């Protein structure tokens with residue numbers, strides 16, 4: 164199944180007293196093909212999780228709303244297109260979990276702490292499929308096993324009895340148990356050690372290869388994006404700053420934010436001798452960065468100038484590379 168987002172804008176009430184709203188996703192275009200893994204990379208607070216939740220219309224309604232746009236899903240085999248934003252609440256139930264699954268960012272808050280993990284997965288199966296309790300339990304065990312967790316002996320464990328990496332894999336089992344056609348994985352490897360993180364990345368790659376599903380992989384780490392995705396969208400303050408093939412972006416970054424992100428990745432190679440302190444991007448992302456009338460990266464950019472004090476469009480970049488590239492910066496050359 165492929166996914167296409169057109170001109171999506173999601174508003175968030177940033178200041179209730181003054182009714183100040185920001186666009187936490189701003190006129191966003193994004194597409195993911197069947198069998199493709201696409202990364203969304205950006206730092207904390209840039210709106211990555213909000214975007215993932217908005218695709219399933221799980222953004223908190225009390226403080227946010229989807230102002231405009233289309234989120235279309237298409238099953239090639241059925242040649243049928245659905246706009247998620249036009250679905251009625253009861254129709255959405257069939258999409259969530261069944262067609263599109265999400266691995267939520269924090270397993271500690273996403274798993275029910277007072278329910279056994281096996282029962283949580285069984286419940287998901289029973290909620291969506293007309294099968295017996297025994298069959299749902301067998302499916303839960305099978306999926307735990309497929310995540311390298313002994314399903315038989317761990318079925319009755321509570322989340323607190325598992326390690327962080329195991330809880331993360333339980334979340335993946337839960338996301339995959341309904342055999343969705345599309346997966347949104349929100350930072351599934353954050354807070355894991357390197358070995359477990361590699362294990363989780365391999366599990367997601369295996370699932371993608373076996374089922375040819377499309378995947379949106381959310382991460383703040385470009386090296387993780389490199390290891391898993393074909394294409395990457397670099398995201399900052401609700402906007403795409405640069406998009407294209409992951410290799411092109413890492414080997415030849417165009418946007419100052421991407422350049423800064425890459426410069427701030429430490430190297431562990433044997434011949435690397437640090438001559439100066441590791442680069443860090445000055446300041447931090449604030450709600451003001453989401454304001455209109457200037458480049459959203461303006462307050463932290465090493466190249467900023469007066470010409471950046473307008474809304475910057477995303478333009479096609481003709482600076483070489485294997486695939487189409489888009490960049491949002493007035494100072495980058497070779498834009499069309």
Ligand SMILES: Nc1ncnc2c1ncn2[C@@H]1O[C@H](COP(=O)(O)OP(=O)(O)OP(=O)(O)O)[C@@H](O)[C@H]1O
Nearest residue numbers: 175187206207208209210211212213214223226383
């Ligand atoms: N429930 C909420 N209530 C109010 N503001 C929120 C809520 N959830 C997120 N936000 C705000 O929305 C913006 C985007 O948050 P989001 O969780 O999407 O960021 P993120 O890119 O996923 O960050 P991280 O890498 O830390 O997970 C942030 O400014 C955050 O403060």
Ligand code: SF4
Nearest residue numbers: 458461464471492493
């Ligand atoms: S538009 Fe200006 S402020 Fe924004 S990234 Fe480009 S140079 Fe920096």
Ligand SMILES: [Mg+2]
Nearest residue numbers: 211212213268
């Ligand atoms: Mg997040």
